[in-house]
Amino acid sequence: MTIGEAAEALRRRRYSALELTTSALARIERANPTLRAFITVTAEEALEQARRADAELAAGKDRGPLQGIPVAVKDVFHTRGVATTGGSPIYRNFVPSEDAAAVARLKAAGAVLLGKLNMHELAYGITSANPHFGAVTNPWNGKHSPGGSSGGSGAAVAAGLVYAALGTDTGGSIRIPASFCGTVGLKPTYGRVSRRGVMPLSWSLDHVGPLAASVRDAALVLNAIAGHDPGDDSSARRPVVDYVPDECPVRGLRVGFPENFFFDRLDADVELAVRGAIARLESLGAQVKPVKLPDIAALNAVGRVILLCEASAMMEPHLKNRGQFGADVLALLDQGRLLPATDYLHAQRLRKRMQREFAQVWPAVDCLVTPTTPNTAPRIGQAAVKLAGREEDVRLATTRLVRSLNLLGLPALSIPCGLSGEGLPIGLQIIGPAFEESLILRVGAALEDGGVGVPHAPML
Amino acid sequence: MKDWPSIANAAGLDIPAKEAARYCQTLDSLEEVFRPLAHTLTPEMEPAFAFQADPEQA
Numbered sequence: 001m002t003i004g005e006a007a008e009a010l011r012r013r014r015y016s017a018l019e020l021t022t023s024a025l026a027r028i029e030r031a032n033p034t035l036r037a038f039i040t041v042t043a044e045e046a047l048e049q050a051r052r053a054d055a056e057l058a059a060g061k062d063r064g065p066l067q068g069i070p071v072a073v074k075d076v077f078h079t080r081g082v083a084t085t086g087g088s089p090i091y092r093n094f095v096p097s098e099d100a101a102a103v104a105r106l107k108a109a110g111a112v113l114l115g116k117l118n119m120h121e122l123a124y125g126i127t128s129a130n131p132h133f134g135a136v137t138n139p140w141n142g143k144h145s146p147g148g149s150s151g152g153s154g155a156a157v158a159a160g161l162v163y164a165a166l167g168t169d170t171g172g173s174i175r176i177p178a179s180f181c182g183t184v185g186l187k188p189t190y191g192r193v194s195r196r197g198v199m200p201l202s203w204s205l206d207h208v209g210p211l212a213a214s215v216r217d218a219a220l221v222l223n224a225i226a227g228h229d230p231g232d233d234s235s236a237r238r239p240v241v242d243y244v245p246d247e248c249p250v251r252g253l254r255v256g257f258p259e260n261f262f263f264d265r266l267d268a269d270v271e272l273a274v275r276g277a278i279a280r281l282e283s284l285g286a287q288v289k290p291v292k293l294p295d296i297a298a299l300n301a302v303g304r305v306i307l308l309c310e311a312s313a314m315m316e317p318h319l320k321n322r323g324q325f326g327a328d329v330l331a332l333l334d335q336g337r338l339l340p341a342t343d344y345l346h347a348q349r350l351r352k353r354m355q356r357e358f359a360q361v362w363p364a365v366d367c368l369v370t371p372t373t374p375n376t377a378p379r380i381g382q383a384a385v386k387l388a389g390r391e392e393d394v395r396l397a398t399t400r401l402v403r404s405l406n407l408l409g410l411p412a413l414s415i416p417c418g419l420s421g422e423g424l425p426i427g428l429q430i431i432g433p434a435f436e437e438s439l440i441l442r443v444g445a446a447l448e449d450g451g452v453g454v455p456h457a458p459m460l
Numbered sequence: 461m462k463d464w465p466s467i468a469n470a471a472g473l474d475i476p477a478k479e480a481a482r483y484c485q486t487l488d489s490l491e492e493v494f495r496p497l498a499h500t501l502t503p504e505m506e507p508a509f510a511f512q513a514d515p516e517q518a
Contacts, residue, residue: 204508204509297493298493298497301490301493301494301497302494302497304490305490305494319474320474322474331479331482331483334468334473334475334479334480334483335483335486335487337468337471337473337475338464338467338468338471338473338475338480338483338487339487343494343498345507346494346497346498346501347494348507348508348509349501349505349506349507349508350497350498350501350505351507351508352505352506352507352508353501353505355508
């Protein structure tokens with residue numbers, strides 16, 4: 001059931017919010033020992049919020065489609081009175097006194113918060129094999145990673161434990177788990193959703209966004225959380241719109257098909273599925289145009305320098321106690337401390353120039369379509385992937401097609417577009433100009449309506 | 461190629477030499493792409509952030 005369907009069922013009194021919540025909590029109890037998607041389940045608070053939603057709806061107080069809908073958030077979002085660990089023992093006992101802005105907005109929309117989701121330690125990695133809270137597993141195949149860093153968010157949505165989840169994306173951390181778990185994941189434009197009350201990893205690259213079972217569900221969540229927040233320096237003042245696509249015409253839309261970089265060294269199943277989805281867009285009337293993009297490898301390198309420096313600055317006070325960190329995270333934090341301040345400044349200067357260069361693409365096309373990841377979900381613990389005959393570090397391969405969009409701050413949507421021969425989901429990425437979330441959601445919904453997607457995860 | 465273990469040592473960072481040595485390959489490959497880009501910068505190119513002197517704007 002989608003959020004839209006559940007919202008209608010609540011208003012027709014076919015279900016109550018309490019029933020939806022009780023049922024979701026039962027599924028979590030059954031599945032979480034295997035999935036390890038949740039770090040904290042807030043059952044009592046959730047039941048109370050559900051009762052309140054039922055009472056309000058009965059009294060005619062309608063807060064909109066998220067009212068009474070069970071959701072959860074990655075454990076980097078501050079939640080008043082509920083531990084917020086960041087997936088790290090450093091913050092194991094940290095209990096915020098305020099909700100993050102996005103959490104407050106979800107609550108104001110009447111959503112029922114079921115708890116806090118597991119993640120890659122400190123959101124600094126793509127496997128969600130958390131050494132402190134357990135490795136999150138993929139609902140499609142428990143031997144495989146759900147991706148990360150918002151791995152608990154992807155797994156919980158794919159397994160039907162929640163209707164939607166919030167994640168964060170600094171170098172692909174919403175879109176990668178969406179791709180690997182067969183869900184929709186949206187990284188909005190930088191500044192579209194407030195970062196206030198979210199544990200930072202990299203101030204200038206962090207984004208907040210939803211993971212959901214459908215494009216329209218993701219749009220419903222974006223409707224609730226988007227908008228200016230004076231408490232976040234990077235928050236945009238540009239007005240929000242209704243992001244939920246109603247009609248989804250793509251006829252005449254100019255869809256850019258990158259000639260360079262994005263289709264290099266792909267898993268054969270990924271390439272087949274993504275090209276199939278692009279052909280579907282064309283059959284729906286879109287005009288697919290080949291387009292030459294600026295140097296994406298250079299963008300990725302610049303993005304890595306910024307991330308390494310900002311993350312190390314952020315965590316430096318804790319680096320005296322090296323035993324608190326998992327080996328992979330510690331290695332990245334060490335590397336960031338070895339880069340000079342001049343490189344950080346050079347990277348931020350290059351970023352500005354590259355942003356201007358990339359903007360030259362938009363007069364020619366309305367959006368771009370690419371694979372989200374060149375590979376499907378690797379096995380838990382897998383260190384390298386072989387793509388087009390070449391061994392590649394699994395982290396660098398997995399972030400290869402997503403990282404540049406964090407540097408550019410552009411909105412990017414991942415939707416499922418098929419299964420590999422192994423039965424693992426494949427993600428398609430739709431990229432738009434800044435603040436054009438409506439457009440990429442419309443393209444995603446057109447594909448979804450046109451039959452592009454995946455069935456439910458076997459675990460569901 | 462930079463001598464990363466020596467850089468760590470000179471900066472007084474508490475990174476064990478053995479671990480710093482393990483980072484060499486990753487950092488060298490990043491250098492290989494990043495350094496030529498940095499050399500293309502000209503003085504008028506400012507970083508992608510701005511300090512606001514007015515606290516109301518900051």
